[in-house]
Amino acid sequence: MNLxxxxxxxxxxxxxxxxxxxxxxRKVMAxxxxxxxxxxxxxxxxxxxxxxxxxxxxxxxxMPFYISITVILCSIWVAAxxxxxxNHGSLLLLFAIYAVYKIVEHNSGSxxxxxxxxxxxxRAVFSASSELPLFAIIAIIYLQVxxxxxxxxVAYQDINGPLIFKLPLVAIVLFILIxxxxxxxxxxxxxxxxxxxxxxxxxxxxxxGYIMLSESxxxxxxxxxxxxxxxxxxxxxxxxIGMLVIAxxxxxxxxxxxxxxxxxxxxxxxxxxxxxxxxxxxxxxVVF
Amino acid sequence: MxxxxxxxxxxxxxIGSIGGLLFSYKQHGEVFIYNKIDILALIIAIVxxxxxxxxxxxxFILNPIISISxxxxxxxxxxxxxxxxxxxxxxxxxxxxxLIYGLSSLLL
Numbered sequence: 001m002n003l004x005x006x007x008x009x010x011x012x013x014x015x016x017x018x019x020x021x022x023x024x025x026r027k028v029m030a031x032x033x034x035x036x037x038x039x040x041x042x043x044x045x046x047x048x049x050x051x052x053x054x055x056x057x058x059x060x061x062x063m064p065f066y067i068s069i070t071v072i073l074c075s076i077w078v079a080a081x082x083x084x085x086x087n088h089g090s091l092l093l094l095f096a097i098y099a100v101y102k103i104v105e106h107n108s109g110s111x112x113x114x115x116x117x118x119x120x121x122x123r124a125v126f127s128a129s130s131e132l133p134l135f136a137i138i139a140i141i142y143l144q145v146x147x148x149x150x151x152x153x154v155a156y157q158d159i160n161g162p163l164i165f166k167l168p169l170v171a172i173v174l175f176i177l178i179x180x181x182x183x184x185x186x187x188x189x190x191x192x193x194x195x196x197x198x199x200x201x202x203x204x205x206x207x208x209g210y211i212m213l214s215e216s217x218x219x220x221x222x223x224x225x226x227x228x229x230x231x232x233x234x235x236x237x238x239x240x241i242g243m244l245v246i247a248x249x250x251x252x253x254x255x256x257x258x259x260x261x262x263x264x265x266x267x268x269x270x271x272x273x274x275x276x277x278x279x280x281x282x283x284x285x286v287v288f
Numbered sequence: 289m290x291x292x293x294x295x296x297x298x299x300x301x302x303i304g305s306i307g308g309l310l311f312s313y314k315q316h317g318e319v320f321i322y323n324k325i326d327i328l329a330l331i332i333a334i335v336x337x338x339x340x341x342x343x344x345x346x347x348f349i350l351n352p353i354i355s356i357s358x359x360x361x362x363x364x365x366x367x368x369x370x371x372x373x374x375x376x377x378x379x380x381x382x383x384x385x386x387l388i389y390g391l392s393s394l395l396l
Contacts, residue, residue: 009291036371
């Protein structure tokens with residue numbers, strides 16, 4: 001297939017499926033809390049709605065950064081689709097994309113001029129210091145497989161079986177990373193409800209549409225990366241079931257867990273990352 | 289699995305959900321009171337789940353891509369109804385279509 005068509009198709013699939021998964025996640029949370037909850041396609045409808053709403057720009061915003069940051073946010077997750085599902089490229093590049101995403105989150109808050117945005121911007125730095133060590137666990141995958149390339153990791157699993165059985169602690173750590181990215185997450189300090197919507201608070205209309213679009217794509221990509229590096233080459237049905245299971249589990253956790261304060265959130269995530277890292281090394285070199 | 293087919297399935301699911309939501313808001317404008325099974329929604333759900341789960345047995349009549357797409361559209365039409373509606377119908381339809389799948393697998 002033509003590369004450009006492949007990219008467009010994958011981005012559309014990532015957006016549509018990602019928004020359905022986020023809707024499903026919200027539905028699970030609602031059912032756990034004994035509410036009917038919105039329809040599953042609510043996140044998708046919200047995203048569309050924002051694209052047609054009037055876009056307001058606050059006087060205190062830092063232009064043109066305020067506008068361009070949403071486009072950058074969207075672009076980096078489109079780049080993640082190209083590196084992940086389209087090219088089966090390097091995990092290291094996805095790590096770099098996640099690092100840039102944390103910087104964009106920080107700048108999105110600071111560019112709005114809102115105190116909530118600024119508070120979120122400070123928290124984004126905290127959360128980067130805890131989420132990036134979580135993602136750094138991919139170093140263990142390199143030690144096991146000998147490559148950071150997703151294609152090579154899939155090929156390795158075709159011969160040696162799914163990595164989840166060899167590196168269960170790495171899987172838990174990456175699951176925590178997905179959990180920290182989810183809406184209403186216990187680790188979601190940048191969008192905690194004590195600061196309204198955090199860095200998104202002052203982005204309206206089309207700009208919010210871009211943010212929601214990138215949220216859907218990022219959710220799909222993180223789930224895809226998790227399933228691909230721990231279960232190998234899966235069929236369409238297996239990916240669908242896997243992503244639904246991830247969304248269900250995270251919805252269950254989010255519905256029953258309060259949002260931690262920034263200090264606790266950061267320390268919990270760093271502790272999990274250290275335990276996962278050291279535990280995985282022990283499992284690799286001592287137990288197996 | 290080609291992304292084209294994946295996209296067709298997703299679009300049919302989303303269109304079905306939006307259709308179901310609009311349809312149920314037209315049918316039920318009142319506050320949510322639910323004490324009976326909607327026969328129309330039940331029939332739509334049963335047809336949808338049969339098409340989705342039993343597409344292998346319908347391969348002589350329908351291309352699997354078409355049957356799965358129509359099935360997803362009909363399933364989403366009932367699942368996507370106004371919150372609270374369509375749950376029992378979906379559950380019954382899954383049971384019936386699973387029974388049909390089981391019987392067909394035994395007989396064929």
